[in-house]
Amino acid sequence: MGSRRLFMKKVAATGITFCSCCILDAKAQYAPGKNDPALKDAGNDKSLSHRHPLAGTKHKPVIINGRRIPVIDTHAHCFFPEAIALLPANANLNAAVKGGPNHYIPVSDDAALKSRIENMDAKGVDMEVLSINNFWYTMDRETATKVCEINNRNLAQVCAAYPKRFSAFACIATQFPDLAIQQLEEAMKNPCFKGATIQANVAGVEHADPRFHPIWAKVEELGATLFIHPQGTPPLAARLKGNGWMTNTIGNPLDTTIALQHLIYEGVFDKFPNLKVIAAHGGGFLGSYAPRMDHSCFISPANCNPDIVLKKKPTEYLNQIFFDALVFTPEALRHLVAQVGASQVVVGTDSPIPWEEYPIEHVMSTPLTNAQKAAILGDNASKLLKIRNL
Numbered sequence: 357m358g359s360r361r362l363f364m365k366k367v368a369a370t371g372i373t374f375c376s377c378c379i380l381d382a383k384a385q386y387a388p389g390k391n392d393p394a395l396k397d398a399g400n401d402k403s404l405s406h407r408h409p410l411a412g413t414k415h416k417p418v419i420i421n422g423r424r425i426p427v428i429d430t431h432a433h434c435f436f437p438e439a440i441a442l443l444p445a446n447a448n449l450n451a452a453v454k455g456g457p458n459h460y461i462p463v464s465d466d467a468a469l470k471s472r473i474e475n476m477d478a479k480g481v482d483m484e485v486l487s488i489n490n491f492w493y494t495m496d497r498e499t500a501t502k503v504c505e506i507n508n509r510n511l512a513q514v515c516a517a518y519p520k521r522f523s524a525f526a527c528i529a530t531q532f533p534d535l536a537i538q539q540l541e542e543a544m545k546n547p548c549f550k551g552a553t554i555q556a557n558v559a560g561v562e563h564a565d566p567r568f569h570p571i572w573a574k575v576e577e578l579g580a581t582l583f584i585h586p587q588g589t590p591p592l593a594a595r596l597k598g599n600g601w602m603t604n605t606i607g608n609p610l611d612t613t614i615a616l617q618h619l620i621y622e623g624v625f626d627k628f629p630n631l632k633v634i635a636a637h638g639g640g641f642l643g644s645y646a647p648r649m650d651h652s653c654f655i656s657p658a659n660c661n662p663d664i665v666l667k668k669k670p671t672e673y674l675n676q677i678f679f680d681a682l683v684f685t686p687e688a689l690r691h692l693v694a695q696v697g698a699s700q701v702v703v704g705t706d707s708p709i710p711w712e713e714y715p716i717e718h719v720m721s722t723p724l725t726n727a728q729k730a731a732i733l734g735d736n737a738s739k740l741l742k743i744r745n746l
């Protein structure tokens with residue numbers, strides 16, 4: 357048993373209150389298919405179904421300086437079979453992951469919702485902000501419209517059934533900016549929705565591309581938040597084959613890193629200074645090696661566009677982006693906070709995939725001040741996403 361796991365077990369055993377991604381595979385943007393065993397076997401094949409090790413128990417509430425801190429998980433996935441059914445029959449399958457079957461939580465299946473809530477209770481998560489990894493970027497307009505409509509309707513129903521346990525990032529068809537704007541406007545009328553999920557690029561086109569700027573302008577105008585989730589850096593699929601699921605371990609953090617660097621270097625955050633973005637998995641590799649960004653255009657002006665004059669040093673933009681705390685160790689989290697600021701970090705567990713089973717203990721065991729721990733566990737997300745009265 358690893359030392360961290362042993363520590364967590366001890367923590368759990370002593371009742372001390374304190375402590376991953378993703379389902380999608382590089383092919384077809386990690387799209388789950390009709391023949392996906394996870395879908396077929398949802399509710400049947402228990403081999404990949406996942407229960408939290410402490411399921412059935414309820415985590416003690418987090419009390420910091422006499423104040424209860426509601427824990428908000430900003431990185432939590434789900435799928436709805438009705439939308440998956442619109443995928444072409446030959447769509448690629450999901451990677452088989454623990455927690456795969458637990459993605460399916462249609463509101464008609466209250467047992468699935470209650471099971472999800474049971475896992476949240478065991479972790480000490482008060483609210484999950486649900487998101488759906490994109491499988492519609494390559495769909496035609498009509499189908500993408502239907503998929504997003506189904507997903508958003510189901511998400512809204514889940515929120516309505518358990519308004520204190522679930523909120524959501526809406527699905528938008530980013531490949532059709534005018535449609536995406538309509539979908540975002542519609543979604544944001546419902547307090548269930550806190551913004552929208554986007555991937556690390558739009559079927560190979562970077563978010564910095566001007567065609568998407570009207571969407572970011574609308575996101576800014578509405579005070580919405582974008583949740584950026586990677587899809588394994590598909591162009592590197594050949595090199596990431598082999599043992600170890602490198603499309604995830606390397607591909608996912610890299611995908612997010614590339615997405616954020618484009619947004620920074622291309623001046624998107626200068627054009628939309630109030631654009632609010634949460635990056636999954638601690639922003640990938642960016643937080644670990646950020647200062648290299650500040651040197652590149654000095655070292656090689658030939659590789660930088662003289663027409664783009666950033667208002668700040670590249671690393672300074674990290675202080676306006678939000679990052680989930682899914683970086684595994686207290687030292688990694690301490691470093692992320694040192695780089696981006698405690699005001700920019702929020703909880704993200706990758707639920708229902710068991711990458712991070714002890715999000716509260718993870719934060720509480722990191723050398724941070726009480727105020728910083730409270731900020732990360734709930735205060736930052738509460739303020740950013742306007743989640744109150746939990």
Ligand SMILES: [Zn+2]
Pocket residue numbers: 376377378379431433585636706
């Ligand atoms: Zn994820």
